[in-house]
Amino acid sequence: MALRNLLGSTAAASFVICAGAVAAEPLKIALVETLSGPQASTGLLYRDAVNYQIGKLNAAGGFGGQPIELMEYDNQGGPVGAADRVRAAISDGADVILQGSSSAVAGQVTEDVRKYNLRNAGNEILYINLGGEAMELTGEKCHFYHFRTSPNAAIRVNTLLDGMKDAGVLGDRVYAINQNYSWGVDFQNNTVAGSERLGFEVVEQTLHDVNKIQDFAPYVARIQAADVNSVISGNWSNDLLLLMKAVSGAGIDVKFGTAFLDQPGNIGNAGAVAEGHFLSAPFNPEVNPEETTAFVEDYKAVTGHYPSYVEPATVFGVMLLGEALKNVEPTEDGLNAEDLALALEQATVQTPMGQISMRSDDHQVILPMIVQEVSKDAAFKADDTEFGFVPVKVIAAEDAVQPVQDSCNMKRPG
Amino acid sequence: MDQLVFALLNGTIYGLLLFMVSAGLTLIFGMMGVLNFAHASFYMLGAYFAYTLEPLIGFWLALVVSPLLVMGLGILVERFILRRVHAHGHAHELLVTFGLAVVIAEVIKMVYGNFPVEYRVPPELSFAAFTLSGLDYPFYRIFMGAVAVAMFIAIYLLLTRTRVGIVVRSAIYRPQTVEALGHNVPLVFMSVFGIGAAMAGLAGAVAGAFYTTNPNMALELGVIVFVVVVVGGLGSMGGAMAASLLIGITNSLAVGSDFRMADLLSVFGLGDWAEGVGGLLTINLSSLAATLPFFIMLLVLVLRPSGLMGEKE
Numbered sequence: 001m002a003l004r005n006l007l008g009s010t011a012a013a014s015f016v017i018c019a020g021a022v023a024a025e026p027l028k029i030a031l032v033e034t035l036s037g038p039q040a041s042t043g044l045l046y047r048d049a050v051n052y053q054i055g056k057l058n059a060a061g062g063f064g065g066q067p068i069e070l071m072e073y074d075n076q077g078g079p080v081g082a083a084d085r086v087r088a089a090i091s092d093g094a095d096v097i098l099q100g101s102s103s104a105v106a107g108q109v110t111e112d113v114r115k116y117n118l119r120n121a122g123n124e125i126l127y128i129n130l131g132g133e134a135m136e137l138t139g140e141k142c143h144f145y146h147f148r149t150s151p152n153a154a155i156r157v158n159t160l161l162d163g164m165k166d167a168g169v170l171g172d173r174v175y176a177i178n179q180n181y182s183w184g185v186d187f188q189n190n191t192v193a194g195s196e197r198l199g200f201e202v203v204e205q206t207l208h209d210v211n212k213i214q215d216f217a218p219y220v221a222r223i224q225a226a227d228v229n230s231v232i233s234g235n236w237s238n239d240l241l242l243l244m245k246a247v248s249g250a251g252i253d254v255k256f257g258t259a260f261l262d263q264p265g266n267i268g269n270a271g272a273v274a275e276g277h278f279l280s281a282p283f284n285p286e287v288n289p290e291e292t293t294a295f296v297e298d299y300k301a302v303t304g305h306y307p308s309y310v311e312p313a314t315v316f317g318v319m320l321l322g323e324a325l326k327n328v329e330p331t332e333d334g335l336n337a338e339d340l341a342l343a344l345e346q347a348t349v350q351t352p353m354g355q356i357s358m359r360s361d362d363h364q365v366i367l368p369m370i371v372q373e374v375s376k377d378a379a380f381k382a383d384d385t386e387f388g389f390v391p392v393k394v395i396a397a398e399d400a401v402q403p404v405q406d407s408c409n410m411k412r413p414g
Numbered sequence: 415m416d417q418l419v420f421a422l423l424n425g426t427i428y429g430l431l432l433f434m435v436s437a438g439l440t441l442i443f444g445m446m447g448v449l450n451f452a453h454a455s456f457y458m459l460g461a462y463f464a465y466t467l468e469p470l471i472g473f474w475l476a477l478v479v480s481p482l483l484v485m486g487l488g489i490l491v492e493r494f495i496l497r498r499v500h501a502h503g504h505a506h507e508l509l510v511t512f513g514l515a516v517v518i519a520e521v522i523k524m525v526y527g528n529f530p531v532e533y534r535v536p537p538e539l540s541f542a543a544f545t546l547s548g549l550d551y552p553f554y555r556i557f558m559g560a561v562a563v564a565m566f567i568a569i570y571l572l573l574t575r576t577r578v579g580i581v582v583r584s585a586i587y588r589p590q591t592v593e594a595l596g597h598n599v600p601l602v603f604m605s606v607f608g609i610g611a612a613m614a615g616l617a618g619a620v621a622g623a624f625y626t627t628n629p630n631m632a633l634e635l636g637v638i639v640f641v642v643v644v645v646g647g648l649g650s651m652g653g654a655m656a657a658s659l660l661i662g663i664t665n666s667l668a669v670g671s672d673f674r675m676a677d678l679l680s681v682f683g684l685g686d687w688a689e690g691v692g693g694l695l696t697i698n699l700s701s702l703a704a705t706l707p708f709f710i711m712l713l714v715l716v717l718r719p720s721g722l723m724g725e726k727e
Contacts, residue, residue, distance in 0.1 A: 251550030265529025
C-alpha cells in the first residue's frame with residue numbers, strides 16, 4: 001500500500017515535471033566579457049548594466065512566460081579567450097551573445113558568430129555588440145546577425161567636432177593622437193574626414209602603442225611644436241589619463257576632445273587637469289531631468305552606484321533587445337534567431353535620452369549623442385570630486401546619424 | 415634644438431625612473447639568483463601605501479614611511495615564502511613570485527577598486543621648473559630624477575665603501591665561504607631582498623603621484639623593467655643604470671622622429687620600391703617607439719647574451 005502510494009506520487013511528480021518541460025526552454029543570453037585581468041574594470045561595468053536591464057525584463061515577465069537566463073563568460077580581455085568562450089556559450093545553448101569592451105575582441109566574436117551561423121543554418125545565434133565602436137564591425141565585417149547598440153567612431157568624432165566647434169574651442173589647428181589599432185585608426189580617419197566640413201586643419205596625426213606607454217612627455221613635445229588649439233583623441237584608460245596629465249604639466253593651453261573621458265577614476269585621478277575638456281557620449285544625467293533622474297536613482301538602488309561610462313548605453317541596448325523580444329514568438333529551444341534579428345531591425349525604444357532605433361541597412365543603432373564638458377557646475381559629480389560633466393550640446397538621433405558604409409555588404413536570409 | 419634638449423631630458427628622467435625599479439630587481443637577482451616576478455608589485459604597493467598615508471601624515475612623511483612598509487613586506491616574503499621554496503630550486507622560486515604578483519594585484523583591486531585612485535602631485539610641488547620655447551618643464555619630473563640619482567649614489571656607496579657592502583658582495587660570489595667566516599648569510603639575503611623591495615616601493619611612492627596609481631601599474635612597468643635588467647646584465651647595478659638610460663632616451667627620441675625605413679632606402683635609390691612594398695618599411699618610427707626596448711633586448715641577447723655589463727652567463 002505504502003509502495004503503491006509512493007509510486008502514485010512519483011508518477012504525479014514526474015507528470016508535473018513533464019508538463020513543465022512541454023513549455024519551451026528559457027531564452028539564454030550569454031555575456032562574454034572581460035571579467036578578470038587588467039581590463040576587467042570595464043567588463044564588470046558591462047556586467048552590471050546587463051544584469052540590471054535583464055532583471056527589468058524578467059520582472060516584466062521575461063520571455064515566453066519564463067525568466068531570461070543570463071550566463072556569464074570571462075573572455076580574459078583578448079580575442080583568443082573570447083573565441084574559446086563563445087564556443088562554450090554556444091555549446092551551453094546560448095541564443096544571444098552580448099559583448100562590449102574592445103573592438104579587437106568584438107571583431108573576433110562577430111567573425112566567429114558569422115562562421116557558426118554559416119555552418120549551422122536554421123540554428124543561428126545573434127551577436128549584440130554593446131560597445132565595440134570600430135567602423136569595420138558595421139562595414140566590411142557587417143553581417144545579418146550582428147547588431148551594434150553603441151555609437152561608432154564616425155558618430156563619436158563628428159558629434160564631438162560639432163559640439164566643440166559650436167562651443168568655440170575647436171580652433172583651426174587640431175592634433176589627432178590615437179591608439180594604434182582599429183578603433184584608434186578609425187578615430188583618426190574620421191577626424192581628418194571632418195576637417196573640410198568644419199574648416200580646420202589636422203596639423204599632425206600620431207598613432208601610438210596601446211596601453212604600453214608610461215611616459216607621454218615626448219608626445220607632449222610634439223603637440224607643443226605643432227602649435228594647435230585642440231587635441232582630438234579616442235584614447236581610453238591610462239593612455240588618455242597620462243596624455244592629459246603630461247600636457248597639463250607642460251602648461252600647454254589646448255582643449256581635449258575625447259570619447260572616453262567619463263571612464264570611472266579618470267576625473268578623480270586627473271582632478272583639475274580635466275577641467276574644460278570635452279567628451280561626446282550617448283548619456284548625460286542632466287539631460288531630460290525627470291526621466292533621467294528616475295533612471296539613475298533606480299540604477300543606483302539596484303547596483304549600488306550611478307550609471308556612468310558604458311553603463312547607460314548598455315542598458316539602452318538591452319532595452320532595445322527587450323523591445324524586439326516582444327515581437328518574437330518563443331520556440332521549443334528558446335527562439336529563432338532570424339525572427340529576433342528581423343524584429344530588432346524594426347525595434348525602436350524610448351530611453352531617458354530620447355528615442356533610439358536600429359538601422360536595418362547595417363545594424364547600427366541610431367541614437368542621440370551629448371557633447372559635454374568637464375566643469376564644477378555639474379549636478380552629478382564624478383568620482384567624488386568637485387567636477388562632473390555638463391551638457392554643452394544635445395544632438396538628436398537624426399542629426400548624429402552617419403551614412404551607411406559602402407563596404408557593408410549584408411547578406412540577408414531568404 | 416630645444417626639441418632635442420626636451421627629448422633627451424624626458425628620456426633621461428624616464429630612464430632614471432626605470433632604474434629605480436630595476437635596481438632592486440637586479441640586486442636581488444645578483445645576490446640570490448631569484449628572478450622576482452613580484453618586484454613590480456612592490457612598486458605598485460609603494461604607490462598605494464603612499465596614497466593611503468598621504469592624508470594622514472602628509473606627502474613627505476608618506477614618501478619615507480611607505481618604502482619602509484614595503485621593505486617590511488619584502489622581508490616577510492623572503493623569510494616566510496622564498497626561503498622555504500629556495501631548496502626546491504629556481505623554477506619554484508619563479509613560480510612563487512609569479513603567484514605572489516597575481517595575489518597582490520587582486521588584493522589591491524579588492525581594497526582600492528578597479529579604477530585609478532586620486533593620488534596626485536601635491537600642489538606645492540606642481541609648478542614649472544623652467545620654460546623652454548613655450549613648454550613648461552614640470553618640477554616634479556626633476557624631483558623624480560633627483561630621487562633616483564640620490565638612490566643610485568647611496569646604494570653604490572653602500573656596496574663599495576662600507577663593510578656591509580663587502581659582506582654583501584662577497585656573499586654573491588662565495589656564500590659558503592662568507593658563512594664559514596662567521597657572517598649570517600640568510601640575514602644578509604633577507605636584508606638585500608628588503609632593500610630591493612624598498613627601492614621599488616620608493617619609486618612607486620614618487621612616480622605613482624605623477625603617473626597614475628592603478629591596479630595595472632605593476633603589469634605596465636613589470637615587462638619593461640625585466641627588459642632593462644636583461645639588457646643591463648643580470649645582477650649588474652651599473653648595467654641597470656646604463657640600460658635604463660639607453661631605453662628611456664631611445665624611446666623618447668623615437669617618439670619625436672618621423673623617420674621611416676623607406677627614407678633610409680631612398681638614399682640608395684630604393685625609395686620608390688620601399689613605398690611600393692609598404693608594411694614595416696613605411697611605418698613611422700614613432701608608432702613603434704614602445705616596441706624599441708624589445709628590439710634592443712633582442713639585439714643584446716644575440717650579440718652579448720650576458721648583457722651590457724653582466725658578468726654571469
